[in-house]
């Protein structure tokens with residue numbers, strides 16, 4: 812009798828867990844930012860660090876893993892380039908506008924998904940409001 816009750820309780824706990832999974836909201840999409848910057852270094856093919864280094868403007872709307880807007884100051888950092896994104900015609904010193912996506916779920920990471928060269932002579936504002 813006690814075993815039967817324990818069994819029924821286990822089943823109902825399982826049902827509740829499975830049931831709540833079915834009702835779960837779909838995961839939020841990755842955070843996406845479009846930012847300006849200046850290319851510092853192209854990816855080192857075959858090197859240990861294959862990121863595209865960009866001195867990017869501040870990103871006031873940048874969100875942390877909890878979705879809280881914390882901003883990101885202007886800095887130079889490497890951006891892993893998503894497969895299929897062409898860097899043809901991009902060189903160090905170029906002013907660019909680029910888009911990157913941040914995924915906080917495991918596996919967390921970020922990727923540059925789009926980049927375009929700005930007209931020669933474009934002055935990047937590194938501290939936009």
Ligand SMILES: [Cu+2]
Pocket residue numbers: 867883884885886887888
């Ligand atoms: Cu940064």
